[in-house]
Amino acid sequence: MEKVYENLVFSQDDVITFEDGVPGFEKNKKFVIIRNENYAPFEWLVCVDGTKLRFAMLNPMLVYPDYAPNISRAQVEGLNLQNSEDILMYSFVTVSENPSESTLNLMAPVLINTKEKTGRQIILENSQYSTREPVMR
8 A cells, every 4th residue: 555655646625634633643634535446435635734634444334334423513612513414424444454353443434525625533422432442344
């Protein structure tokens, strides 16, 4: 995957701004989503503000169709969500050398407003979900 990012071509229209950054990486605010059919259904959130930071991610509903995080209005404030069709939800994946040990972080979903090009990772409180849910079930 490293070579994919060496010559990454994108337009400013592709850039998603995380105003607060991603927890643990608050200084990194500009990202693009990379889809590569060789790695589907995984996608990559790639930082484009001068670092090599990237996150593997997956739509959690593909693995956990009943996933229903309890997200408050306050948590999505600033994403300018007007229409549910404009929202993408992902979970970061911890990729293991042994694929059966890879995990999803369901305790902190990533929401992206595709219309406004804004994103935020939401930390769920009092959640039934964990940061290490199996990808392969």
